[in-house]
Amino acid sequence: MTIRHIKIFLAVCTCGCNTTKAAEYLHMAQPAVSLAIHELEHYYGVLLFDRIGRRLVLTEAGRRFREYGLHISGLFDDMEKTLRDWDRIGMLRVGASITIGAQFLPHYIKTFTAQHPGVEIQVAVASSDELERRLMDNTLDLVLMEGVPRSASIRTEEYMEDHLAVISASGGGFRQGQTLTLEEFRRQKFLLRERGSGTREEFEHVIEAAGISVHPVWEAVSTTALVNAVICGLGITVLPYRMVLGPLERGLVVAVRVEGLSFSRRFRIAYHKDKYITPLAGAFIDLCRNYEMDYPMPRYNGLY
Numbered sequence: 001m002t003i004r005h006i007k008i009f010l011a012v013c014t015c016g017c018n019t020t021k022a023a024e025y026l027h028m029a030q031p032a033v034s035l036a037i038h039e040l041e042h043y044y045g046v047l048l049f050d051r052i053g054r055r056l057v058l059t060e061a062g063r064r065f066r067e068y069g070l071h072i073s074g075l076f077d078d079m080e081k082t083l084r085d086w087d088r089i090g091m092l093r094v095g096a097s098i099t100i101g102a103q104f105l106p107h108y109i110k111t112f113t114a115q116h117p118g119v120e121i122q123v124a125v126a127s128s129d130e131l132e133r134r135l136m137d138n139t140l141d142l143v144l145m146e147g148v149p150r151s152a153s154i155r156t157e158e159y160m161e162d163h164l165a166v167i168s169a170s171g172g173g174f175r176q177g178q179t180l181t182l183e184e185f186r187r188q189k190f191l192l193r194e195r196g197s198g199t200r201e202e203f204e205h206v207i208e209a210a211g212i213s214v215h216p217v218w219e220a221v222s223t224t225a226l227v228n229a230v231i232c233g234l235g236i237t238v239l240p241y242r243m244v245l246g247p248l249e250r251g252l253v254v255a256v257r258v259e260g261l262s263f264s265r266r267f268r269i270a271y272h273k274d275k276y277i278t279p280l281a282g283a284f285i286d287l288c289r290n291y292e293m294d295y296p297m298p299r300y301n302g303l304y
Helices: 003-014 019-026 030-044 060-084 098-103 105-115 128-136 182-186 198-209 223-231 241-249 279-294
Strands: 049-052 055-058 091-096 120-125 142-145 154-169 190-193 218-220 236-240 253-258 264-272
Touching: 003 019, 003 030, 003 060, 019 030, 030 060, 055 060, 091 098, 091 105, 091 128, 091 279, 098 105, 098 120, 098 142, 098 223, 098 241, 105 120, 105 279, 128 142, 128 154, 128 264, 142 279, 154 198, 154 223, 154 241, 154 279, 190 198, 190 223, 198 236, 218 223, 223 236, 223 241, 223 253, 236 241, 241 253, 264 279
Parallel strands: 091 120, 091 142, 190 218, 190 236
Antiparallel strands: 049 055, 142 264, 154 236, 154 253, 154 264
16 A cells, blocks of 8 residues: 555545546546555455445545545645755754854844745754764754864854953943953952853963963853853953943943953854755855844843
8 A cells, every 4th residue: 555545545535436537637547546446445455435336435444544545645745845845944953052042043043034934943052062962963953153163073164253351340440441461360250151161161262372270259151140240249251242242331341451362263153074064054054154244243132
């Protein structure tokens, strides 16, 4: 029994249980239609039609088979349409680091779904370590991240420049734009993102290259928690500049420089080197690459 048998049976039902009309509808020979019905009845060992004179009449088994057949045929047609159009209306699984996921990804997704309304997008916002693991497990198609993946199996390309800001409480002893010496910087109480985040990795990379180390008094996955702690005068933090524009503009915090340190970085698009990049995924990557040129850059609107 095949989907062909089901479709022939349904066509006979649709055409008033008339095999001649069904054959015309299906562009088949009438004996081929009758043979398909006989093959179905032989396969299941039941009569699907009573033969009353020259007429066919659905049996109770035939009516039940028609219910199943309509359901199965509908699922099959849906599968055919979905898979054949997968690159246009399929699914895209996108991961993002917490900074990109909070600040940029909602705007990327909004723009992309407007351009591709049939696409289902599943999103995971997590630490860089978790995102790398999910790329290796093939539970994500691509990832937007700040850090550099550890695995050589993950391919990356840089797509946007960003930088981190060192911020302190307004009125806490530093003024906006002040330059701290390395020693002044080292003596501060540090409030930092959690280990494994792209922001923390970039921070540690820069200070290790300068030959210094720090021990944070706070660690948090929440940017809001860190900014509020800074506002309360509990220490300084290093966070993506765009994510602290709000409190900077309201004068709640000040941004300072550190002698000899530059916290610039690049955002990256990452995917497994053996992953087939579908046209759909390629279109999303192109949108991320060109977003700065085509659309206003988003600003973080979180509450502090």
